[in-house]
């Protein structure tokens with residue numbers, strides 16, 4: 001049987017060959033594309049499609065730079081989608097989620113093709129684990145592992161648990177960490193990866209192609225969090241992004257699928273002055289898009305031209321529509 005990722009490749013390639021190749025441009029619509037991890041090794045999580053090899057990245061970016069107009073996120077959302085002019089090349093936006101260490105090496109390809117990127121950083125997981133916010137975020141990221149999997153915590157119980165962690169001494173926090181042991185990728189991929197440190201992020205952000213923005217503190221599904229925890233995720237990460245001179249009114253929901261955020265989350269984002277928030281449903285961005293529910297499509301480890309063209313023309317907008325996602 002053909003797997004989901006191969007099917008996506010076929011869909012994107014066909015969509016390009018049959019429809020998009022006859023179109024000149026998407027006018028002022030923008031397709032946002034998203035990466036996670038890069039590697040030189042054989043792909044480890046094929047089912048999830050989160051890893052892209054450096055050689056595929058190189059080929060994908062070459063196509064983007066020749067046939068598309070890779071835009072800086074702020075410019076795309078404030079100006080490009082609103083202007084009337086007929087752009088000769090379709091506008092695209094590129095982001096990388098989760099601040100994986102492999103970004104350090106991937107960066108040279110973005111520099112090679114002069115393609116702007118936004119890094120969505122799960123801030124708390126990049127803070128040194130000997131600092132309070134660092135260790136707290138690591139525990140909160142894996143809080144489910146502290147409870148039996150049969151037990152479904154109520155919002156009230158989660159709220160109390162959060163208060164307990166936030167008010168814990170270092171000694172108590174270390175005990176939690178000890179109990180959790182080292183993270184396993186089956187339980188929590190984000191926690192099991194080696195992430196960039198805040199210092200490395202600061203260094204990378206000096207490159208004018210790079211924009212830093214928030215992906216929360218502990219990378220939890222925000223829709224499942226109680227108010228006190230949710231506010232901390234948004235407020236605290238915003239403060240760190242501000243200190244890093246990143247774009248603090250820009251946000252990406254952890255996981256980003258339909259169940260990972262809701263109206264309550266959007267309301268708090270708004271109260272905190274967040275103007276733009278990205279999901280992972282693949283809607284094409286246009287003038288009237290909901291700015292707190294902007295679409296992005298994942299880039300997969302394929303480098304055939306038709307797949308790359310199809311993705312950048314927004315094929316997965318239609319894929320999600322067909323699957324009613």
Ligand SMILES: [Zn+2]
Pocket residue numbers: 097098215219253254255
């Ligand atoms: Zn993420």
